Amino acid sequence: MESKWVIQKLTSRLPSCFSTVFSPSKPLTGQSPCDQISTFVFNHVDVSLLLSICGREGWFPHLGPSFHASIVKNSKFFEPGDADCGRNALVVWNSLLSLYAKRGKSDDAVKLFDEMPMRDTVSWNTMLHGFLRNGGIDSGVGLFKRMLDSGFNGFDQATLTTVLSVCDRQELCSVTKIFHALAILSGYETETTVGNALITSYFKCRCPDSGTRVFDEMVGRNVVTWTAVISGLAQTEMHEESLRLFNLMRSGIVDPNSVTYLSSLVACSGLQGKKEGRQIHALLSKLGIESDLSIESALMDMYSKCGSIEDAWKIFESGEEHDEVSMTVILVGLAQNGFGEEAIQFFMRMLQADIDIDANVVSAVLGVSFVDTSLALGKQLHALVIKRSFSNNPFVNNGLINLYSKCGELNDSIHVFNRMPERNSVSWNSMIAAFARHGQGIPALKLYEEMTLQRVKPTDVTFLSLLHACSHVGLVERGMELLNTMKDIHGINPRTEHYACVVDMLGRAGFLREAKGFIEAMNTKSDSLVWQALLGACSFHGETEIGKYAAEQLILTAPDNSSAAYILMANIYSSRGKWRERARMIKRMKQVGVAKETGISWIEIDKKVHSFVVVDKLHPQVLDIYQVLSELFPAMVDEGYRPDNRFLLYYSEEG
Numbered sequence: 250m251e252s253k254w255v256i257q258k259l260t261s262r263l264p265s266c267f268s269t270v271f272s273p274s275k276p277l278t279g280q281s282p283c284d285q286i287s288t289f290v291f292n293h294v295d296v297s298l299l300l301s302i303c304g305r306e307g308w309f310p311h312l313g314p315s316f317h318a319s320i321v322k323n324s325k326f327f328e329p330g331d332a333d334c335g336r337n338a339l340v341v342w343n344s345l346l347s348l349y350a351k352r353g354k355s356d357d358a359v360k361l362f363d364e365m366p367m368r369d370t371v372s373w374n375t376m377l378h379g380f381l382r383n384g385g386i387d388s389g390v391g392l393f394k395r396m397l398d399s400g401f402n403g404f405d406q407a408t409l410t411t412v413l414s415v416c417d418r419q420e421l422c423s424v425t426k427i428f429h430a431l432a433i434l435s436g437y438e439t440e441t442t443v444g445n446a447l448i449t450s451y452f453k454c455r456c457p458d459s460g461t462r463v464f465d466e467m468v469g470r471n472v473v474t475w476t477a478v479i480s481g482l483a484q485t486e487m488h489e490e491s492l493r494l495f496n497l498m499r500s501g502i503v504d505p506n507s508v509t510y511l512s513s514l515v516a517c518s519g520l521q522g523k524k525e526g527r528q529i530h531a532l533l534s535k536l537g538i539e540s541d542l543s544i545e546s547a548l549m550d551m552y553s554k555c556g557s558i559e560d561a562w563k564i565f566e567s568g569e570e571h572d573e574v575s576m577t578v579i580l581v582g583l584a585q586n587g588f589g590e591e592a593i594q595f596f597m598r599m600l601q602a603d604i605d606i607d608a609n610v611v612s613a614v615l616g617v618s619f620v621d622t623s624l625a626l627g628k629q630l631h632a633l634v635i636k637r638s639f640s641n642n643p644f645v646n647n648g649l650i651n652l653y654s655k656c657g658e659l660n661d662s663i664h665v666f667n668r669m670p671e672r673n674s675v676s677w678n679s680m681i682a683a684f685a686r687h688g689q690g691i692p693a694l695k696l697y698e699e700m701t702l703q704r705v706k707p708t709d710v711t712f713l714s715l716l717h718a719c720s721h722v723g724l725v726e727r728g729m730e731l732l733n734t735m736k737d738i739h740g741i742n743p744r745t746e747h748y749a750c751v752v753d754m755l756g757r758a759g760f761l762r763e764a765k766g767f768i769e770a771m772n773t774k775s776d777s778l779v780w781q782a783l784l785g786a787c788s789f790h791g792e793t794e795i796g797k798y799a800a801e802q803l804i805l806t807a808p809d810n811s812s813a814a815y816i817l818m819a820n821i822y823s824s825r826g827k828w829r830e831r832a833r834m835i836k837r838m839k840q841v842g843v844a845k846e847t848g849i850s851w852i853e854i855d856k857k858v859h860s861f862v863v864v865d866k867l868h869p870q871v872l873d874i875y876q877v878l879s880e881l882f883p884a885m886v887d888e889g890y891r892p893d894n895r896f897l898l899y900y901s902e903e904g
Contacts, residue, residue, distance in 0.1 A: 339372075346362060370408060378411050382415045404435070495513040573604060576599055580595050580614070581613040608639045608644065611633065650665050651682075654682070677700045688721045713747055752779055775806070
């Protein structure tokens with residue numbers, strides 16, 4: 250609406266301008282050629298603005314070429330009558346060039362640039378910006394060399410800052426270094442704007458050491474300088490150093506601005522520094538800017554990531570207005586802090602309030618564990634994804650893959666994965682994990698092979714899922730190969746979870762002594778996960794000797810969470826018929842105050858989830874449920890079912 254108003258205003262103000270531009274073949278009566286172009290010259294700023302609006306609003310396909318054709322047809326744009334005409338004509342040439350460059354029309358931009366009768370620093374800078382922004386690194390560097398070789402003396406600090414502003418990807422770090430060297434050779438390294446651009450570029454290119462070095466060597470620093478390095482350190486996960494520099498800045502003569510405070514809150518979020526975050530919150534309150542929407546969102550994000558969802562909710566409720574960002578932040582905070590049901594309810598509120606729901610919000614909701622228990626809710630979310638045209642978003646699709654696989658619908662996960670137009674490493678990992686979760690080891694390994702053929706780099710999560718898959722189907726040799734591949738070929742150091750998977754894989758296959766030897770040969774200190782995996786395998790195979798050793802180690806490594814050790818050891822004794830030893834273990838379990846964690850199961854009927862625990866008497870239809878079970882049990886026995894009493898651990902309070 251604003252752009253249409255601008256167009257109407259321009260057309261009402263500039264009738265002579267448009268008659269000149271669009272009807273160059275009809276000179277105005279009684280005017281000389283120079284007088285004719287002077288109507289354009291007088292309004293060159295408005296014409297440039299109009300070209301800019303064409304690019305921003307997507308009107309380029311229609312109006313852009315029309316402007317270009319009109320300019321080319323008018324010879325006075327090639328041979329202006331005086332210096333003023335020439336300067337103002339150049340403004341329009343550069344505006345047209347910028348339009349092509351920003352729209353990614355590289356070939357057209359090059360052709361126009363070559364045919365332009367006049368160029369200045371802005372022309373060259375526009376082309377450099379366009380090439381580098383659209384990924385033509387070699388072309389951009391080649392153009393810069395051409396600029397130097399042509400003898401053009403317009404290379405200045407604007408050229409440097411223009412080029413550095415688009416060097417924001419890791420593969421452009423070498424380009425940043427080239428222009429850093431040029432800045433030093435040309436004497437521009439002392440310019441604060443150039444230094445700020447270098448710091449920003451180095452951090453965006455994931456070269457934090459170089460960015461910090463530029464900061465350390467700068468003589469003149471302003472608020473942009475400090476903010477660039479504080480923000481850069483936070484974005485590259487150097488959170489402690491970011492907060493250190495923030496405190497150093499506050500003790501100096503340069504005052505932080507709102508962007509600086511936002512960056513410091515990002516550092517607190519990454520560090521999970523609740524204490525530091527509260528201190529910054531107090532500073533923001535004193536300055537009176539804590540109610541700014543972006544500040545509120547950053548504070549909520551910080552408190553959420555520090556596990557203080559109550560503080561985040563207080564900020565949200567006290568806010569006078571909310572936008573999509575703040576509502577997304579609080580929703581994600583609820584989801585990540587275990588308030589899944591509340592997150593879903595909040596999402597429903599957003600829908601009812603007709604809040605603009607984007608793909609990030611849907612992705613966050615799909616990550617809520619509460620959704621994994623409700624297939625009906627998951628399908629409703631999938632319908633919303635289709636309705637809102639989010640089906641091409643890889644993060645949303647990754648969430649759908651996980652949702653369906655956790656709800657037991659593996660085929661739906663496969664369907665989502667196969668229809669994805671774009672996949673990232675998380676997509677492949679999610680599908681491999683889905684196969685592993687359903688015990689489909691061979692399909693998981695085949696998908697991994699396809700992933701490598703697609704040149705997608707595996708991550709530690711990829712190998713964790715693959716080891717799970719090998720464990721479920723007994724592919725011990727393949728699993729050990731994957732562990733070695735992970736370390737030797739991909740340079741990924743295994744975590745405790747990977748070692749626990751290997752122990753589980755060996756144990757399930759009956760190689761209990763080999764599993765014990767694997768633990769003892771580990772380079773890292775074994776923790777409770779590893780010993781629990783070994784103890785679980787011993788419980789499955791009824792191995793008392795190694796099981797007792799694993800239980801002792803598990804109790805030593807995790808004394809506050811040792812119920813699994815007692816329970817599994819009692820199961821081992823049960824499987825061997827050693828009832829006296831089993832009784833002793835249960836008695837010891839009671840003496841140390843360890844309680845068995847209650848198991849829970851659930852079922853969804855008519856879009857409602859029903860939960861049950863052992864010997865549950867609380868369900869409103871409990872009598873009907875037990876009546877049906879009593880009728881089903883004889884039928885199950887007739888079909889060959891025999892209860893396995895070896896692993897029963899239910900015990901009464903009697904010793």
